[in-house]
Amino acid sequence: MLRILGFALSATFVLFTHALWADEANCQWQDQLVCACENANISLDDPKWRACFLGDVNYATTTQVDPLSSRAFSALNWPVTVDENGQAIIGVPDLDADRQGDWTPVWATWKSTRQIFRGGQPPLGWDDLQSAVPAACSELILDAEMAKVAYADTISRAVPPRLLNEYLNPEGHALLDAAGQPVRYDIIFNRQAYQYVVENKLWDPRSLEQYISANGKLDMPMGSWDQGADNPARRGAIALKTSWKILTDADDPERFHKQWAYITPVISEGRRIHDCQLKPVALVGMHIVYKTETMPEWAWGTFEHVDVAPTWDQIGDTNAGITPSGEKVPDWLFFKKNHSGAAQINVAPKSALVGKPSRIAKAYEPGYYFGPVGAKGYSATPCGPANQEFHCINKLMWDFFSGSVFENYHLIGTQWRQGGAYDGLLIPQILANSTMESYSQTTSSCIGCHSYAGPSDEAGKKRVYDFLFTFERDVNTLSVPVQGN
Template sequence: MSHRPFMLLPVAIGAMGLMACPAKTLVEPVQPLPPTSVGDSAASSCPADPSWLTSSTLPGEVPGNQSICNFQQFMWQSMLALVQPASGDPTRLQFETWMPSYGIFIKDGTPTPWGQEPPNSCSSIQKAASIAGTTPSKPPRVYSDITKQAGADQPLIDLKGEFVYYGMSVNQSIYNMLTSCQLYMANCAGPLKPGNKGIDLISKYPNLALPNTAVELKTSWMVLDGSGFNPDLFYVVPGIIQYKGGPCRQVNLGLVGMHIVAKTPNFPAMIWATFEHRNNAPDCSNTSAAPPLGGSWNFFNPNCTNCTTNTYQPGKPAQVCRMHPEGDSATGTFPDGNDCKANPNQFACQDKTRAMLAQSSEAINAINSSVQSLIQANPTLINKVWANYELVGNVWTVGGTLPPYLQAQQGALSAANTSMETFVQNGVAAVSNPYNCMSCHNMQGPTNSQNLPPVGLSHLFDNVQMPGGCENGSLPTTCNPYLSNP
């Protein structure tokens, strides 16, 4: 998301969000299930480090003994590093310099070189405005025409009738891999894009994986113009939005959600975390609660007496609430009342799983409180807005297990972002629990007997548009460094 002359931050994903998944059975390894670390020192205390408030260094691995708390620390440290001023350009944040998906997956030509601003369908309008001398004092930092959520394939409409807009971006590590392997071309991407033809990556390159320093981002943005919301409560940027090829609109956008997906040497299935604005929505079990930051809920109207929660209705604002706080699959609100009392044999309701989920929730709440306290107490910190955001879910596999089948997962097994997975908090069909990013980002191949190589955990390849590539049936030699065992 690097930006000259206009700073266009990619706005959100298929990569970290839930994608619609066919009903397939994962090809699971024939080995005993790894133990979960239920007895670790997860959460009675899960502090943040004050140094994170000013450090732009992303952590390369989960720290300590990799307790549940350590995973939450890893992700809050990542979040705070991403919102530091970018090196060489203090007017931007670090995550605003990463490459948006539309700069990589294009119809023809080559991906935009790293560090340059990719063109978009509003670029000519922006250029014309600049020539005419009508460019606003703050150039747009976000471009997005993505309104449909992953999984549900439906838009989130806010309380004033505006769509929420999404974007996706990757760090230079992923960018280098995608361009070196030419995975932005259909023939090279092969089965990584559902229904696509091309080279047989499954048999020829079963170990093709993202690099161990890979990080993907998905962001969600709410139009603040004329909203009545206090802009001081949000991270706000000027942006350009466009709906279905229609007119380009310059608006002020408030950040309401961010997915961070990181791969490390010990966790090849990646670590999947999601952050939200604290005023997004109340818990479904307590919709009378007041917004923690004051003012109004971003996506919940307490005065609507006949609104159906978490249900898409065309043209109408959504009434959003959180079904499983902290992603705890054993608590919260269940479809058809199928909770642990009604069905105690569910995986989420087993004693060992419930103990792990409780530790995860406690650690999330503890580190959120720690970060918010540190930000508020720091006298030198200029932008304290990040205290208005919180970690709401984080999930990974024990021991780095691949594929990431359910029994190997740990953390927030029902992690969902109310601004990105509004309508699939209990699964695509609203009957599956637990359900999280790994439910779809799971290496499923085109048939029940096949798994994609590990790179298939990402859904970036849904965006492949360019035909051709790899005409000799093989990936280019520049891809060789990414072909070793993950």
Template structure:
């Protein structure tokens, strides 16, 4: 049955693609809305972005350039944030562009329907995907950085030996957290599309013994093409601000735990879970394609997160920056010493300022979204940057021990202020090329998700 549904979905995409040149108002209303091609500098062979559920096939459109990849990133963002269907990992093709990002719509996006890293590495059968449950969709979330429990799972000396000293950099600043100006910490989640999660589960790579054996047999763990990983950062939306903020943020409902303290390993001690509204503030999308076997690294943020240093806009009420604060920016709190409720002063460092080309593209896409749905919350998000391999290296030609080759990854300045707050001078590949398992440092295809693998009972 699933094969038939996927086949029908792919045939639908082919049909829509063939008809995309026709000025069919009904099709534009249902599938997507796009401006004239001349408005977008996406490359001569590239279709312009549109408010649509269609995930772009690949990035190059006959050639590669930063502008091409910037448009590719937006196409992924728009499609992955389409409303999810009743089948996990697929868009609701009955949804219309005119409703895209409607305030107060707390239903999950396509990427939110992917399995979470906890689902995949728990070795249990994932909960049935059910959008028609009595209380609607509500997820559990318990990461206070990108990999909260890594320190507890593996000793730091072992991690440093595996990762070349980069252990602190794969997390949100040394295992610490980020607190917004309302005094609430940011929560994180990691999800992977069906292609990647099926690969991990079918090979039982959630078990560290199986993982090590698989890596030895295959000289590493090489993810299938079209694998997608998502890392998201969410802020708490206080109940008394929900009515106003729901017009500005993609909001989802989640069960969130209280943090009662920290254990001897500086890991959070969780208490009772309670329902919260969460507003999306940061989104990493990494996608492996034939043209980008080193992945395309795309990162987005809410427009009101934080200013670039020296470029404070007094009209903006920033979520992570207080113009009256005298605190030094981008300073990591210390577990066991600093309060969870003390706001962290955040700025985007000048070296990571959003380029003029991306700023212009952002304005065009935001205007396109607004024209499709004047109320859409997605008009308040922006592309920060995209990293991609100028000289891609296929898996068979890559190193068989970490560090992997980076494929001429470019550009070098990319950081999300909600996920690399305290290490903005680093770039994705600085750390991810070291991702590996075992004493032999077999590579895990630039992905740190396998650090979640646990020994079998």
């Protein structure tokens, strides 16, 4: 029997007519599809409903796509279930978790590309939490290293430390924090993306070449809208790109999602040392990139910590220390006023070794492209079903995460192509994450750039690697430089 339900992407932000069919085979909790919440008898007004999100929208518009990105952020950052030994159960949200403070999110149990593409060796198993680390890292005594951190007990140990050895952005530049340390990056695949690689042996350069010869291009699985029992919703491939700041005594750890990480190489006093340190790291940026039937060129949702950097028109307030409304200006992570020796605004350093803090100003307000009311066009209408202002997406997300570190992150926007693949209009034309595309914010286009992902000997041929540079970087290039991959 078909049931019709108004499905709210951001609590009650946008209503959808959604056909609900309980298909147990497609409703594993690891996929966090809406049917999993239905099968658990979770109601729409229950906060647990946010542990699930759609496989696709029924029709791609800004008022559906951006809320879907927000819902994905809420669901993927839901606390993961842990076993009696305190170890994470991969991909399974804990519906009864206390969502206060900090925790290990679901996505932290997914596979980093470093665990998938291993120099021609098979990927680690999906259910294997452990991963190989450089010899210098394996020599560290974790308990002893963690004991050096005063707030160590606030950082979950449900997953092993993350390996962070990449510190150059796509343009080959580093973003340096106030301590002169570069931001580190990691790329992570969900189960669908991982299985596509494993089933087709795309981790092997010969198999990758044979697959391209036979099929013309890679084509990761697409998520779908629920169209009934014969065509239920599916979860498609999701890739995350995360950016991390090494925490120092000058930072407030209570404002960030934190994980333990192996930092290699170590950069100190202008030198790169082939060594390893265990450090607490803070999440400062995230791309959530998801592929669906209505958005086959992927949708590129991007999020930042609220303290990353000011917009250009906030710089005056930053220098004064007080906003025109009398509020205290945030202690920006990548824009310190009158910082001795700091770099010029939005100018990339010559090297990651210079030790000079970067100064970043954000080119655009979050949701600058959004209609009918943009980022600055706040109205007096409360954030409910009738209010489609962009700031309401973040407001509802912050309300949900109230009391946790995740209330300090916001959606910057989502880029997608209107009208399907290849020839539709990019919305928006420009979108950047200031922790990743720090120095190209006024020209950055996720889809435009990634459309050229493909074999280096086929320059100009688009979309061969399904918008994912990792296949050229991590599969075809078997000898990878330690700096920035």
